[in-house]
Amino acid sequence: DGGITQSPKYLFRKEGQNVTLSCEQNLNHDAMYWYRQDPGQGLRLIYYSQIVNDFQKGDIAEGYSVSREKKESFPLTVTSAQKNPTAFYLCASSTLLGGGAADTQYFGPGTRLTVL
Protein backbone atom coordinates (compact mmCIF):
# COMPACT_ATOMS: atom_id res chain seq x y z
CA ASP A 1 0.00 0.00 0.00
CA GLY A 2 1.21 3.47 -0.80
CA GLY A 3 1.34 6.03 1.91
CA ILE A 4 3.28 8.21 4.27
CA THR A 5 4.84 6.90 7.45
CA GLN A 6 6.10 8.91 10.37
CA SER A 7 8.11 7.64 13.28
CA PRO A 8 8.11 7.55 16.15
CA LYS A 9 4.47 8.14 17.08
CA TYR A 10 5.46 9.56 20.47
CA LEU A 11 8.77 11.18 21.30
CA PHE A 12 10.06 12.61 24.54
CA ARG A 13 12.98 14.95 24.69
CA LYS A 14 14.90 16.64 27.43
CA GLU A 15 15.51 20.33 27.15
CA GLY A 16 18.68 21.12 25.24
CA GLN A 17 18.59 17.99 23.09
CA ASN A 18 18.13 17.79 19.36
CA VAL A 19 15.69 15.20 18.06
CA THR A 20 14.93 13.98 14.54
CA LEU A 21 11.49 13.03 13.30
CA SER A 22 11.25 10.62 10.40
CA CYS A 23 8.97 10.97 7.37
CA GLU A 24 8.95 8.48 4.51
CA GLN A 25 6.62 8.24 1.52
CA ASN A 26 6.27 5.65 -1.21
CA LEU A 27 3.81 7.61 -3.30
CA ASN A 28 6.52 8.84 -5.67
CA HIS A 29 5.56 12.41 -4.77
CA ASP A 30 7.92 15.23 -5.64
CA ALA A 31 6.98 17.65 -2.87
CA MET A 32 7.10 17.10 0.88
CA TYR A 33 6.10 19.30 3.79
CA TRP A 34 6.39 19.58 7.55
CA TYR A 35 3.68 21.17 9.66
CA ARG A 36 3.38 21.90 13.31
CA GLN A 37 -0.03 21.66 14.98
CA ASP A 38 -0.89 23.23 18.31
CA PRO A 39 -4.34 23.09 19.92
CA GLY A 40 -6.68 25.63 18.40
CA GLN A 41 -4.11 26.92 15.91
CA GLY A 42 -4.54 24.73 12.88
CA LEU A 43 -1.47 23.82 10.85
CA ARG A 44 1.62 25.96 10.44
CA LEU A 45 4.18 25.25 7.75
CA ILE A 46 7.73 24.64 8.96
CA TYR A 47 9.62 23.59 5.82
CA TYR A 48 8.83 22.25 2.37
CA SER A 49 10.80 20.64 -0.41
CA GLN A 50 10.07 20.45 -4.13
CA ILE A 51 12.93 18.25 -5.16
CA VAL A 52 15.83 16.27 -3.80
CA ASN A 53 18.57 18.40 -2.24
CA ASP A 54 16.37 21.48 -2.20
CA PHE A 55 14.10 22.84 0.54
CA GLN A 56 12.58 26.15 1.60
CA LYS A 57 11.60 27.72 4.89
CA GLY A 58 7.95 27.95 5.73
CA ASP A 59 6.29 30.30 8.19
CA ILE A 60 7.92 29.01 11.41
CA ALA A 61 11.31 27.55 10.42
CA GLU A 62 13.33 28.96 13.33
CA GLY A 63 14.71 26.20 15.53
CA TYR A 64 14.13 23.49 12.92
CA SER A 65 16.23 21.95 10.17
CA VAL A 66 15.53 19.47 7.37
CA SER A 67 17.28 17.49 4.68
CA ARG A 68 16.10 15.92 1.44
CA GLU A 69 18.75 13.47 0.32
CA LYS A 70 16.25 11.03 -1.14
CA LYS A 71 12.93 11.62 -2.88
CA GLU A 72 11.05 9.43 -0.44
CA SER A 73 12.51 10.83 2.78
CA PHE A 74 12.25 14.24 4.48
CA PRO A 75 13.44 14.12 8.12
CA LEU A 76 12.87 17.05 10.46
CA THR A 77 15.30 17.93 13.25
CA VAL A 78 13.97 19.90 16.17
CA THR A 79 16.96 21.68 17.61
CA SER A 80 17.60 23.02 21.09
CA ALA A 81 17.07 26.50 19.63
CA GLN A 82 13.35 25.81 19.27
CA LYS A 83 11.95 27.47 22.38
CA ASN A 84 8.65 25.68 22.60
CA PRO A 85 8.91 22.38 20.71
CA THR A 86 6.11 20.46 22.41
CA ALA A 87 3.55 19.92 19.64
CA PHE A 88 2.10 17.49 17.14
CA TYR A 89 4.14 17.31 13.94
CA LEU A 90 2.63 16.31 10.61
CA CYS A 91 4.41 15.38 7.41
CA ALA A 92 2.67 15.60 4.04
CA SER A 93 3.47 15.06 0.39
CA SER A 94 2.05 15.98 -2.99
CA THR A 95 2.82 15.32 -6.63
CA LEU A 96 3.50 18.83 -7.87
CA LEU A 97 4.38 22.18 -6.36
CA GLY A 98 2.94 25.18 -8.15
CA GLY A 99 -0.73 25.62 -7.50
CA GLY A 100 -1.83 22.96 -9.91
CA ALA A 101 -4.65 20.52 -9.42
CA ALA A 102 -2.17 17.86 -8.42
CA ASP A 103 -1.10 19.75 -5.32
CA THR A 104 -3.46 17.83 -3.08
CA GLN A 105 -1.51 17.03 0.05
CA TYR A 106 -1.63 13.66 1.72
CA PHE A 107 -0.66 13.38 5.36
CA GLY A 108 1.16 10.95 7.58
CA PRO A 109 -0.18 9.90 11.00
CA GLY A 110 1.91 12.43 12.92
CA THR A 111 4.48 12.46 15.72
CA ARG A 112 3.72 13.91 19.12
CA LEU A 113 6.81 15.49 20.64
CA THR A 114 6.92 16.30 24.32
CA VAL A 115 9.76 18.17 25.97
CA LEU A 116 10.30 17.16 29.56
Next chain:
Amino acid sequence: AQSVTQPDIHITVSEGASLELRCNYSYGATPYLFWYVQSPGQGLQLLLKYFSGDTLVQGIKGFEAEFKRSQSSFNLRKPSVHWSDAAEYFCAVIYTGGFKTIFGAGTRLFVKA
Protein backbone atom coordinates in the same frame (compact mmCIF):
# COMPACT_ATOMS: atom_id res chain seq x y z
CA ALA B 1 -3.09 38.36 3.13
CA GLN B 2 -4.77 35.28 1.79
CA SER B 3 -6.58 33.38 4.50
CA VAL B 4 -9.17 30.78 5.30
CA THR B 5 -11.76 31.32 8.01
CA GLN B 6 -13.73 28.68 9.80
CA PRO B 7 -16.06 30.75 11.97
CA ASP B 8 -17.07 27.94 14.31
CA ILE B 9 -14.43 26.65 16.72
CA HIS B 10 -16.71 23.79 17.73
CA ILE B 11 -20.16 22.50 16.85
CA THR B 12 -22.37 19.97 18.60
CA VAL B 13 -25.04 18.06 16.69
CA SER B 14 -27.27 15.14 17.56
CA GLU B 15 -26.68 11.82 15.89
CA GLY B 16 -28.88 11.62 12.81
CA ALA B 17 -29.16 15.38 12.43
CA SER B 18 -27.81 17.29 9.47
CA LEU B 19 -24.50 19.10 9.57
CA GLU B 20 -23.04 22.16 7.90
CA LEU B 21 -19.52 23.39 8.60
CA ARG B 22 -18.67 26.82 7.29
CA CYS B 23 -15.56 27.88 5.42
CA ASN B 24 -14.76 31.25 3.87
CA TYR B 25 -11.63 32.14 1.94
CA SER B 26 -10.22 35.53 1.17
CA TYR B 27 -10.75 36.84 -2.32
CA GLY B 28 -8.07 35.93 -4.80
CA ALA B 29 -7.35 34.05 -7.95
CA THR B 30 -9.29 30.90 -8.70
CA PRO B 31 -8.92 28.73 -5.66
CA TYR B 32 -8.50 25.03 -5.26
CA LEU B 33 -10.48 24.04 -2.17
CA PHE B 34 -10.20 21.10 0.19
CA TRP B 35 -11.80 19.64 3.27
CA TYR B 36 -9.81 17.36 5.57
CA VAL B 37 -10.85 15.45 8.68
CA GLN B 38 -8.63 14.62 11.65
CA SER B 39 -9.42 12.13 14.38
CA PRO B 40 -7.65 12.68 17.72
CA GLY B 41 -3.95 11.89 17.53
CA GLN B 42 -4.11 11.10 13.83
CA GLY B 43 -3.07 12.71 10.57
CA LEU B 44 -5.40 14.55 8.22
CA GLN B 45 -7.55 12.58 5.79
CA LEU B 46 -8.80 14.18 2.59
CA LEU B 47 -12.62 14.27 2.46
CA LEU B 48 -13.11 16.08 -0.84
CA LYS B 49 -11.67 18.72 -3.11
CA TYR B 50 -12.87 21.25 -5.68
CA PHE B 51 -10.82 22.30 -8.66
CA SER B 52 -13.34 23.28 -11.33
CA GLY B 53 -16.65 22.29 -12.90
CA ASP B 54 -19.70 21.32 -10.90
CA THR B 55 -19.77 23.44 -7.78
CA LEU B 56 -21.30 20.67 -5.68
CA VAL B 57 -18.61 18.16 -4.83
CA GLN B 58 -19.15 14.71 -3.39
CA GLY B 59 -16.61 13.21 -1.03
CA ILE B 60 -16.03 10.19 1.11
CA LYS B 61 -18.08 9.16 4.14
CA GLY B 62 -21.24 10.78 2.74
CA PHE B 63 -19.91 14.35 2.85
CA GLU B 64 -20.45 16.99 0.20
CA ALA B 65 -19.41 20.61 -0.20
CA GLU B 66 -20.63 23.46 -2.32
CA PHE B 67 -18.42 26.15 -3.80
CA LYS B 68 -20.08 29.56 -3.95
CA ARG B 69 -17.81 32.07 -5.61
CA SER B 70 -20.11 35.01 -4.88
CA GLN B 71 -19.86 34.29 -1.17
CA SER B 72 -16.24 33.07 -1.18
CA SER B 73 -17.48 30.01 0.65
CA PHE B 74 -16.96 26.27 0.54
CA ASN B 75 -19.25 24.82 3.19
CA LEU B 76 -19.20 21.15 4.11
CA ARG B 77 -22.46 19.27 4.60
CA LYS B 78 -23.73 15.89 5.62
CA PRO B 79 -27.43 15.00 5.74
CA SER B 80 -27.23 12.62 8.70
CA VAL B 81 -24.36 12.61 11.16
CA HIS B 82 -23.03 9.44 12.75
CA TRP B 83 -21.22 9.26 16.08
CA SER B 84 -18.06 8.25 14.20
CA ASP B 85 -18.03 11.65 12.47
CA ALA B 86 -16.88 13.30 15.70
CA ALA B 87 -13.50 14.77 14.77
CA GLU B 88 -11.84 18.02 13.76
CA TYR B 89 -12.46 19.34 10.27
CA PHE B 90 -10.12 21.60 8.34
CA CYS B 91 -10.87 23.67 5.28
CA ALA B 92 -7.89 24.49 3.04
CA VAL B 93 -7.19 26.47 -0.12
CA ILE B 94 -4.48 26.78 -2.76
CA TYR B 95 -4.63 29.75 -5.09
CA THR B 96 -3.82 29.34 -8.76
CA GLY B 97 -0.19 30.19 -9.33
CA GLY B 98 0.65 29.69 -5.69
CA PHE B 99 2.16 26.72 -3.98
CA LYS B 100 1.14 27.01 -0.40
CA THR B 101 -1.86 25.26 1.08
CA ILE B 102 -3.54 27.61 3.52
CA PHE B 103 -5.43 25.87 6.30
CA GLY B 104 -8.24 27.16 8.44
CA ALA B 105 -7.99 26.83 12.21
CA GLY B 106 -10.39 23.91 12.22
CA THR B 107 -13.86 23.14 13.58
CA ARG B 108 -14.25 20.44 16.16
CA LEU B 109 -17.43 18.43 15.77
CA PHE B 110 -19.08 16.80 18.75
CA VAL B 111 -21.90 14.30 18.21
CA LYS B 112 -24.38 13.62 20.99
CA ALA B 113 -26.54 10.54 21.26
